[in-house]
Amino acid sequence: MNWLPVFLDLRCGEVLLVGGGELARAKLRILAAARARIRWHVTDGDHDLAGFDADAAARITFDARDPARIDLGGVVAVLCAGAGAVGVAVAARARALGVPVNVMDDLEHSTFISPAIVDRGDVVVAIGTGGASPVVARRVRERIEAALPARIGDLAGFVGRWRKSVHARISEFALRRRFWERVVDGPIGAAVLEGREDAAEAALRDIADPSAFAGGNDAGRAEGFVTLVGAGPGDPDLLTVKALRALQDADVVFHDELVSPAILDRARRDAARVPVGRRIGKPGIGQDAVNRLLIEAARAGRRAVRLKGGDPFVFGRGGEEVEALRAAGVAYAVVPGVTAALGAASSFEVPLTFRREAQRVTFLTAHRANDAARVDWTSLADLETTVVVYMGMTAASTIRDGMLAAGRSPKTPVGVFARVTRPDSQAATGVLEDLPELVRKIDGGPAILVIGDVVARSAPWRASVPARPSLLMAAE
Ligand code: SAH
Numbered sequence: 001m002n003w004l005p006v007f008l009d010l011r012c013g014e015v016l017l018v019g020g021g022e023l024a025r026a027k028l029r030i031l032a033a034a035r036a037r038i039r040w041h042v043t044d045g046d047h048d049l050a051g052f053d054a055d056a057a058a059r060i061t062f063d064a065r066d067p068a069r070i071d072l073g074g075v076v077a078v079l080c081a082g083a084g085a086v087g088v089a090v091a092a093r094a095r096a097l098g099v100p101v102n103v104m105d106d107l108e109h110s111t112f113i114s115p116a117i118v119d120r121g122d123v124v125v126a127i128g129t130g131g132a133s134p135v136v137a138r139r140v141r142e143r144i145e146a147a148l149p150a151r152i153g154d155l156a157g158f159v160g161r162w163r164k165s166v167h168a169r170i171s172e173f174a175l176r177r178r179f180w181e182r183v184v185d186g187p188i189g190a191a192v193l194e195g196r197e198d199a200a201e202a203a204l205r206d207i208a209d210p211s212a213f214a215g216g217n218d219a220g221r222a223e224g225f226v227t228l229v230g231a232g233p234g235d236p237d238l239l240t241v242k243a244l245r246a247l248q249d250a251d252v253v254f255h256d257e258l259v260s261p262a263i264l265d266r267a268r269r270d271a272a273r274v275p276v277g278r279r280i281g282k283p284g285i286g287q288d289a290v291n292r293l294l295i296e297a298a299r300a301g302r303r304a305v306r307l308k309g310g311d312p313f314v315f316g317r318g319g320e321e322v323e324a325l326r327a328a329g330v331a332y333a334v335v336p337g338v339t340a341a342l343g344a345a346s347s348f349e350v351p352l353t354f355r356r357e358a359q360r361v362t363f364l365t366a367h368r369a370n371d372a373a374r375v376d377w378t379s380l381a382d383l384e385t386t387v388v389v390y391m392g393m394t395a396a397s398t399i400r401d402g403m404l405a406a407g408r409s410p411k412t413p414v415g416v417f418a419r420v421t422r423p424d425s426q427a428a429t430g431v432l433e434d435l436p437e438l439v440r441k442i443d444g445g446p447a448i449l450v451i452g453d454v455v456a457r458s459a460p461w462r463a464s465v466p467a468r469p470s471l472l473m474a475a476e
Pocket of ligand 1: 258308309310311312313315316341343389392417419421422445448449
């Protein structure tokens with residue numbers, strides 16, 4: 001390690017900024033964010049402070065003197081950006097006086113370097129590569145940005161505000177640390193991260209005996225909770241950042257059969273994986289049993305993820321599970337996922353809406369003929385409605401007949417899109433009257449049916465031929 005990372009308090013003195021142009025303005029923004037008092041030697045004559053609020057502007061003063069000669073007393077740091085030879089001259093003086101100085105993109109004349117920053121308020125992460133590669137630092141930053149919850153800074157602030165009063169009530173250091181671990185890792189921390197700070201405040205205030213709370217036997221895990229997570233249609237890269245985080249936090253993952261192994265691979269390595277979903281032709285353990293498993297896991301202090309294909313609230317029975325969790329008083333959260341219709345739309349380039357052609361989208365389920373028989377097809381007669389049918393493979397002829405009876409043309413474009421976003425995805429497109437034959441061309445589900453003029457807009461190389469998996473991959 002050639003450079004020591006430190007966090008400087010810039011409010012105790014003045015920062016000298018030398019330079020001009022966008023480079024200097026970028027520095028100015030970061031210094032303003034750190035609430036520094038800034039003396040700016042503009043080297044290109046442009047004193048414009050547009051884009052800085054009044055509060056920041058009030059802390060910026062301009063200095064027209066020769067920066068290579070001025071007094072550096074009280075200056076806590078010198079930054080040169082876009083300053084050319086003037087910057088180098090100032091740097092030499094600063095170095096001689098032991099004042100920290102950074103000359104942008106010039107390690108030789110710098111005594112400190114600016115890290116890439118992840119800024120979450122009270123939580124700040126600085127990333128350095130010793131000046132070797134800002135691009136690598138930026139990539140590291142992107143990964144950290146993705147891994148850190150957006151409100152992690154709020155959580156630090158929350159703990160900060162309660163620190164003193166908890167300190168006064170728990171004198172022993174180790175116990176205090178356990179207390180905060182339980183707060184941060186448990187439902188109170190989760191509430192802050194979800195933006196429910198009032199609930200978190202109330203819960204913390206309700207802890208009658210902080211020492212007993214801290215002494216809970218399972219180090220911070222006494223109250224578990226359940227996260228319903230939408231896994232998307234199959235491609236693990238379509239998991240949301242929140243979904244990934246929940247998976248990496250989980251003690252146990254209860255998953256549908258539909259969830260692909262590639263996605264389960266993203267769960268924490270030692271998390272238990274429990275398949276609970278049903279499959280066509282194979283009964284699952286039943287919804288009541290699933291609800292019971294989730295509640296029991298949470299009550300045992302575990303962090304349970306209920307992982308579902310697509311989105312939990314689109315034909316995913318997420319509604320029932322949430323009601324059961326609510327009734328049981330178990331803490332839970334819901335993370336959305338990309339639903340199959342949207343996965344198909346993007347991979348096969350079927351815009352579900354299109355100006356003057358498709359003004360509405362309907363998602364419906366027609367699982368087996370008796371479900372399909374319950375659908376009010378007349379409500380789908382409107383030519384400008386794109387109809388997406390989930391679980392509709394076995395009822396294809398009932399669906400066709402219903403749509404025709406409602407008055408949709410036999411020549412309405414339709415598509416059967418199977419295993420969308422997975423490596424073996426497949427499509428067969430044609431017209432409504434041929435729907436059952438199109439379904440037969442598909443080598444197996446899961447698949448959705450899309451009915452409407454927009455299907456004709458699908459990218460021809462993806463869907464005009466009944467694609468075999470090999471063909472599709474060749475096309476990609
Ligand atoms: N909650 C899920 C839907 C569950 S119902 C979602 O939002 O997507 C199961 C049905 O979803 C399947 O019968 C099929 O119609 C559809 N489906 C799920 N994954 C799919 C995929 N990768 N490709 C095509 N259809 C899919």
